[in-house]
Amino acid sequence: MPSPNSSPKRTPAQFLTKFPLWPLILGTLLGVLIADHCGLHFESSFGLTPPLLDSWFWLIETTALAALALIVRKPAVTLLSLGIIFGHLSHGLTIERQQEGRQYVTATPDRSVTIHAVILDTGRSEKGPYLAKVITSDQSGVKTSSVLPAGLRIVLITSKDQTSPLQIGDLVHVQGSLSPIPPPRNPHGFDLARWRHRQGANLQLVADHPVQAVGINTLRIPLRTMAKWRNTLRKNMTRGLEPESEDAQLIRAVVLGERPPQPSTMIDDFRNSGTLHVFAVSGLHVGMVGLLIGFVLSLLRAPRWMIITLTILGMALYAGITGGRPPAVRAVIMASVFLSGFLVKRHPVLINSLAASAVLVLLWDGHQLFTPGFQLSYGVLLAIALFTRFWTQRLHRIGQLDPFMPRLLLSHWQERRLVIREHLQGSLSVSCAAWMGSSPLIWIHFGIITPISILASIPLMLMIFGVLALAMASISLGSLSSKGGEKINQLNALLARVTRNTAAGFATVPGSHFHKTRKRPEHGQVIIFDLPKGGGAQFLDFGGGILYDSGSPRNFRFHVQPTLTHLRARPDSLIISHADSSHCGAMYQCLSLYQPKQAIIPRPDQRSPSYRQFIRSVDQYGCRTITPQPGQCFLLSSEPSKPLGTFLEILHAPANLKGRGRADDTGLVTRLHWRGWTILFTSDAGWITENRLLQSGLNLQADVLVMGRNANDYTGQLHFIDAVSPQAIISSHAPFPEAERIPNTWAASIRQRGIHLIDQQQSGAVTLTMEKDQLKLSPTLPDRPTLILTR
Incomplete structure (x- = not known):
């Protein structure tokens, strides 16, 4: 006898009769996939093809599908054919335009171009880089038959002299250098080129001069106006609150979608709670x-x-x-x-x-x-549509009334409890169905699965709804009374704080989340990051992990932290080579992010503001500071077969130097001993520090030398290089300022000595790994060879 809660099973044919659009959506998906793979022309993906098929691919495809629909004469086949035809055409035109843009750059030697464009997006900071659409381009003086297509989207990067930001809808006349958007320069970093490609842009234009608006696109006036409203609403919804407090950040994130400007544990808590x-x-x-x-x-x-x-x-x-x-x-x-x-x-x-x-x-x-967003949006809603009934049947006991108890006999409070249970059953059913749709996609795209989100999403979504409602009430009332708006903002801040704490509580529940285990080298690894403008950072993947410099806050967020997050690394030790914001600017953030046990510092009296901020914060997070002496060694990991294990040796320490001196010349110089290999880190040491090391009489030999560039002094004197006698040198190289460049004469002298010079401008970050008796130096940028050192 069937259960009263069961429902008759539907066959696939019965299901499809209630879903008549399935052939159209399937055809559209196929058309978009075909277009993304080969555009409108077959040759773009498969190389050599017959000329007729190359030029008339979409037309031949359309004719064949139309003939099939006329022959079969079934609605499903007709809708499928229409979906393929229009999906291929619409997306194929976009892909063709992007391919033409890349061909133009390849065919233009100097890549200089002048365009007339409209601003489509101003970026998260609303100060660029900008997404722009080309209206026309000036081809005069360009020796190529290729044409920059109208309608092409590009990323516009304004010059440093730009004073006023551009706005959505601005018409601009820009002269600059056009180039492909570069790939990631650090391992597992954010792939900007791939992300921009899905926005329709493969090229970036760096303006030669400040860009001024020459008009406004009429069609963009509504979005332009609403962008101005956004700035006003942003201020009103957090008026009376500390602008950079986590409460204000959460309110702006919920209402406007703003990501917090700095890495924080708040983001981790919401991520781990799903x-x-x-x-x-x-x-x-x-x-x-x-x-x-x-x-x-x-x-x-x-x-x-x-x-x-x-x-x-x-x-x-x-x-x-x-x-x-x-x-x-x-x-x-x-x-x-x-x-x-x-x-x-x-x-x-x-x-x-x-x-x-x-x-x-x-x-x-x-x-x-x-895009993950599209897949998650439709995947979750599709799962809700398909599986909510299934979970409602499985969870029916939560909202079930005793079959022998007539509902009319329930008291007022019993009726209320039953209604609450019924709502809970419905919420859990939807939550379970949504989790079934989202968890596989989140695991694929982000490497995390969060079972706790089935429970956490119910109270947290109610709280988020409250934050959004109070923000709108504040905006409405604040337009009449600023004090009334501030009172609501204070109440909203309290609710935001409760929301944050609730998310943190769910995230700490055992088994609340599981991260994808990343395969890491058996004997550890060393990552030499490539940071802009002469910054420096390294990650020594031994023991609990050591972050050797962090770079500036911006460089840490966009270049260093993504690598550590991908590796699931939480360094328990920090090393600051010298008190320079481009090397240690984000170290104070690392205290709250990773809760390290100890930090090795050059000396405590350096005056750099970011360094002073770090020194003031270490006690708050229980981090022990160590000021080393020359000759001191620190064990990083031990191995039974190697009594000394892997350790870091201090060759130069400024603790006993008189005066403060320049930061680059009062830093640490260390040597890593790693299973018989030695790696020397000189950071930004210049002539003064190199002379101190030469006069010390120490054995400076190392297999690999990792060096930066001294901002005020010569770096890498040849006597010092000869004393180190490395097989390879990894050197930072930034075009500006001039002191951060690798001199051509110096590079030639290094190569004449038979030393492999790895210029990080050409290689990006370099990852050092060990296989048997070989040391592999792997660049991040594609098409760069891996260097293998042997003893």
Whole structure:
């Protein structure tokens, strides 16, 4: 006898009859995939092809599919064919345009270009780099038959002399150098080229002179206006709060999608509790805004058509104010398709609304198919549509009333408890279904799975809804009374603090989250980061991990931290080579991020502000500071077969030097002893420090020399190089300032000595690993050879 809670099973054919758009969405997906692989021309991906197929590929494909639809005469085949044709055409045109842009750069020797363009996006900081669309380009004086196509998207990087930021919709006339967007220069770093490619841009234009707006694009005026509103709302929703406090950051993240400006444990807590999506304006935020608008209008007894219309308009306005990001636009399209069903007095089916909105989104921008945001948005909603009933049946006992107890006999409080249980059952069912859709994708894209999110999402989403509602109330009331707005902001800050603490509590539950285990070399590794403008940082992957310099705060966030996060590394030791902000500027942030046990410092009396901030903060985090002496050794890891293990030897320490001196000349020089190999780290030591080492009488020999450039003195005198006698030198190289460059004459002298010189401008970061008796020096940039050293 079937259970009263069971429902008859539906066959696939019965399911598809209620989902008539499946062939259209399937065809659109196939069309976009084909276009992404080969554009409109077959040759772009497969090389040698018949000329007819190369030039007429899309037309031949369209003719064949149209003939198939006419022969078979079935709606499914017709919709499938239409999806392939239009998906291929819409995305293929975009891919062709991007390919033409790359061909133009390849064919133009000096890559100098003058363009007329419109600003599409101002970047997260609203000060660039900018996303721009080419309207026309000046081809005069360019010796190439290639043409920079109109409509091509590029990344515009303004010059250092730029004083006023550009705005959305600005028409600009720019002269500069056009080049491909560079690949990541550090291992596991953020792939900017890949990310920009999915925005339709493969090229960047570095302006020669400050860029001035010469007009405004009429079509962009609404977004331009809403961008100005965003700045006003940003101030009003946190008025009366400390602007950089975590409470204010969370409020801005929930309402506007702003990421915190610095690395923080708050982001880790939300990530590990499975609720990091609150930091990006997505379908969740758009849906909450729609719910608030609908609730207020229903209280005012507005008719259904007005509620639906104003809700859609309100969500669209919110998406525009938050920057018109693709996730928000997708959510507005999905909600508009779904809610429009009620306007025509039809009960919409979620899965059909998803299919219709997905077709519209992909025809608008096929690149979105390949973004994690698109896959998560539609994957989660599809899972909710497919599996909520399944989980409702499995969890029916939570909201089930005793079958022998008539509901009419329940007391008032019993009825309330039953209603709460029914809501809990529904919330858990949706949460479990959403987790089934999101967890595989999150594991693939981000390497983490969070079972705790099934439970955490229910209270945290309610709190996030409260933060959003209070922020909107503050904006509304604050326009009438600034004091009233500040009172609501104080209340919202309290709710934001409770939300943060709740996320932190869920994140600390045992088994709340699991990270993908990254394979790391058996005998450890050394990563020499490549940082802009002469910065320096290294990671010694031995024992608990040692971060040897961190770079500046910006360089740490964008170049160093992604590598450590990917490796799941939490260094328990820090080393500061010298008190220079480009080397130790982010060390105070590392105290809160990694809670290190000890830090080796050159001396405590250096005057660098970032260094002083670190020294003041170490006691707060229980980090022990060590000021070493020359000749002192620190064990990094021990091995039974090697009594000395892997250790770091101090060759130069400024602890006993008189006076403070320049930071570059009052730093540490260390030598790593690693299973018979030696690596010398001189940081930015110059002539003065090198002479001290030469006069010390120490054996300076090392297999690899890792060096920076001294800002005020000559670096790498040949007598010192001869004393070290390395097989390879890894040297930083920045075009500006001039002191950070590798001199050509010096490089020639190094090569004449038979020493391998690895210029980090050419190689990017270098990773040192060991295999048997070989030391491998692997550059990060593609097409650069790996250097293998032997004893």
